[in-house]
Amino acid sequence: MSAPTRPHLKSITPTPTSPDPAQPAAPQTAVGEPKGAARKGVRTALRPDGQQGDGRYPVAWLHIRAPRGAVPTATSRCECGRDRSAVGRRRVLALIADHTAHRDTCPLRSPQEGRTAA
Numbered sequence: 001m002s003a004p005t006r007p008h009l010k011s012i013t014p015t016p017t018s019p020d021p022a023q024p025a026a027p028q029t030a031v032g033e034p035k036g037a038a039r040k041g042v043r044t045a046l047r048p049d050g051q052q053g054d055g056r057y058p059v060a061w062l063h064i065r066a067p068r069g070a071v072p073t074a075t076s077r078c079e080c081g082r083d084r085s086a087v088g089r090r091r092v093l094a095l096i097a098d099h100t101a102h103r104d105t106c107p108l109r110s111p112q113e114g115r116t117a118a
Contacts, residue, residue, distance in 0.1 A: 059080075059106065059109060060078040060079070060082075060102065060103065060106065060109075061075075061076070061078075062074065062099045063075045063076075064092065066092075071087060071088060072087075072088070072089055072092045073087050074092040074095050074096065076099040076102070080106050080107055080108045082102060082106075084098070084099075
């Protein structure tokens with residue numbers, strides 16, 4: 001018994017006998033403004049940033065998560081390097097008080113150099 005021949009799985013496309021004429025390229029879209037547009041128009045006025053603020057920026061963050069029916073958690077972070085967290089109602093309340101007290105002792109909020117002279 002001989003095995004039946006299997007059909008070819010790939011089809012070979014025939015090679016064209018003559019070259020196709022080249023198709024013209026599609027016109028390119030114009031980039032930028034059209035010629036002559038707004039050349040005599042109003043100049044753009046550059047204004048200073050209106051939201052510069054008053055010089056204050058955040059130094060310490062207190063993040064409290066207290067979903068209904070779940071255990072509350074809190075984190076207290078400061079740019080001076082202080083990073084504390086608490087889990088549970090009693091410890092979260094203590095961390096809030098500690099975070100508030102840290103405002104007075106943080107070296108970034110109150111420089112220590114002039115305190116002894118004053």
